[in-house]
Amino acid sequence: MAEQVQTSEIANAQLANKGIVSSIGNSLEKLRKFSNEPAVQRSIPVMITLFVIFIGMILFLSFKEPSRTTLFSSLPEHEKSRVIDVLRSNGIDVSIDSTTGEILVPSPEYYEAKMKLAAEGLPSSIPQGYDILEKIPMGTSRSVEFMKMKQTQEIELARSINEISYILGARVHLAIPERSVFVRNSASPTASVFVKLADGRVLNREQVRSIVHIVSSSIPNMSSDNVTVVDQYGKLLSKPENDPNIALTEKQLNHRIKIESLYRERILSLVSPIVGAGNITAEVNVEMDFTNTQTTEETFDPESIAPRSEQNSLDESTDRPARGIPGAVANQAPLAADLQIDTPVEGDPAEFKQRSSSNVKNYEVSKKLSTTVGQIGKIRRVKTAVLVKNKAVESPEGIVSEPISEEDKEKISSLVKEAVGFNGDRGDSIVVTSGDFIEEMDLISTKWYEESWFQNLIGQISTVLILAIITFGALKPLLNRILVPSAGVGAGGAGMSEADLEPEEAEAEVEVQEGESIEDIKAKLKPKKTAISAEMLDTANTYDDKVAVIRMIVGDEAGKVSNVFRQLMKKDA
Known part of the structure; x- marks a missing residue:
């Protein structure tokens, strides 16, 4: 069971x-x-082509490095480590720029990285200025509110300054006096800016001026002269724009550089045709005196005189000697009875006279007043150095370099003297020498196969090779099998190929002899289960036998026959 x-x-x-x-x-x-359907057969090449293009795009994108964007431009080192840890834990491909040390993330993941860091409260070293205003409670005094507003302005200004190149960090301190209706003249607001620069980087005057204007334009009634910019080394970067000494110094330096460049160009254009372009170099040092001197001189010419006025005066007076008794009170008038009148005696020898005279003449003397202003930027001394490349001379040992002759040096020196206006009295000097020029070489040599352009080229060539292998190795043979038509069938011209009529597996062939009837052919086919061949139409004797063979073919291969009729109908249409 x-x-x-x-x-x-x-x-x-x-x-x-x-x-x-x-x-x-x-x-x-x-x-x-289904795959033997004509519509499917026609669409297969297009589908294969699209599939190959899709595979090629995937390979190209896999070899191509995605573009990256700087996440934060100036972060402290401790903040960078925390940011990198958070991003890597969230599956974001983060990298560090080897040149600037900035954090880089793929451009499509930039905003996602920002959101991930914001959820973790990073970076904490870059506060948001306007967040302070949202945290002011109700009932805050005016002084506290004013300080919060000032702090907000400081933070926002610092964030704006941080966006300038080469600035790693910035802090802004504002001194803004509170306005009051009881004060007539209030103090002007001032500001101090502290910037931390990257190693080896400096800010030019245009960048410093832009920082000054950013701060002064953001605060009402603040002058640009009241903004001070200092770097991490304590160096004052901002100078008053209206300082005449600074402006004069810049003009003097530019004037000196312009004269030195002019002399250098004269030397090169004059000597280069003799020794060849690129075989000479020259440097000129011009010492200039920018002292501003003013001399005023007043001179008189004693030879050139002319009388202007003359004045004569005469003074004459007569005096008498003293009379009376010595010791008497002479100042009291005597009584009338006792008054005695002395009558003068003519020819009194005691009388004397005083006489004085003066004669004054005024002369006009010629006077000369001259004011001399010294030349600003006067050339005190010119020092010139000229270096000429050695001559290449053929010798049994090969091509060797030899210094130029003394005669050539004298010729070059004479030309240079005329070009710079040589003056031996003021101490000018000219030095002409020769030497070998060494070609410039890169300090850090990178191997050619390590260059970025070579790596990109290898990736592109690999992509092209893979596409070529897929195209010529798989796509082309498949297209040839599909698109190249096979030989037609039978004399009947039904348009049916041998591949359509033959089965996939090998089957035994049946020999058809002339004179055999359709019944004899069926008897041979049934035991062996052999497919009916189109060649049987040629061996059929009568019209009825041929019709019977065609019916047998249609009965065994109905699908293929229908496809043949569809193709014929499309051709006729």
């Missing part, structure tokens, strides 16, 4: 397997018939 049950189970399993195999075979047969 157990053996019967086991046998039945085995039989059921075999039947199930046969059912599965038959279902798979039916599915494959349906798929094969």
Whole structure:
């Protein structure tokens, strides 16, 4: 009994397997018939081409490095380590620029990285200025509110200055006096800016001036002269723009550089035709005196005089000697009875006279007043150095270099003297020498196969090779099999190919002899289950036999025959 049950189970399993195999075979047969449809056959090349292009794009994008964007331009080192850890833990491909040390992320993931860091409260070293205003509680005094507003302005100005190149960090300090209606003249606001520069970087005057104007334009009534910029080394970068000494110094330096460049160009243009272009170099040092002197001189010419006015005066007076008794009160008038009148005696020898005279003459003397202003930027001394490349001379040992002769040096020196206006009295000097010129070489030599352009070229060539292999190795043979038509069938011209009429598996062939009837042919085909060939139409004797052969073909290969008729109908249309 157990053996019967086991046998039945085995039989059921075999039947199930046969059912599965038959279902798979039916599915494959349906798929094969579907693929033999003309529309499917025409669409296969297009689908394969699109598939190859898709694979090529995937390979190209896999070899191409994605573009990256700087996440934060100026972060402290401790902040960078925390930011990198958070980004890597969230699966973001983060890298560090080897030149600037900035954090780089792929451009498509830029905003996602910002959101991930914001969720972790990073970076904490870059506060948001306007967030302070949102945290002001109700009932805050005016002074506290004013300080919060000033702090907000400082933070926002510092963030703006941080965006300038080569600035790693910035702090802004504002001194803004509170306005009051009881004060007539209030103090002007001032500002101080502290910047931390990258190693080896400096800010030019235009960048410093831009920082000054950013701050002064953001604060009402602030003058640009009241903004001070200092770097991490304590160096004052900002100078008053209206300082005449600074402006004069820049003009003097530019004037000196212009004269030195003019002399250098004269020397090169004059000597280069003799020794050859690129075989000479020259440097000129011009010492200039920018002292501003003013001399005023007043001179008189004693030879050139002319009388202008003359004045004569005479003074004459007569005096008498003193009379009376010595010791008497002479100042009191005597009584009338006792008054005695002395009558003068003519010819009194005691009288004397005083006489004085003066004569004054004024002369106009010629006067000369001259003011001399010294020349600004006067050349005090000119020093010139000229270096000429050695001559290349052929010798038994090969081409060697020899210094130029003394005669050539004298000729070059004479030309240089005329070009710069040589003056020995003021101490000018000229030095002409020769030497070998060494070609410039890169300090850090990178191997050619390590260059970025070579790596990109290798990636592009690899992509092209892979596409070529796929195209010529797989796509081209497949297209040839599909697009190249096979030989036509039979003399009937039904348009049916041998591939359409032959089965996939090899089958035994049946020889058809002349004179055989259709019944004899059927008797040969049935035992061997051989497919009907189109050649049987040629061997059929009568019209009825040919019709019977065609019916047999249609009955065995109905799908292929229908495809042939569809193609014929499309051709006729």
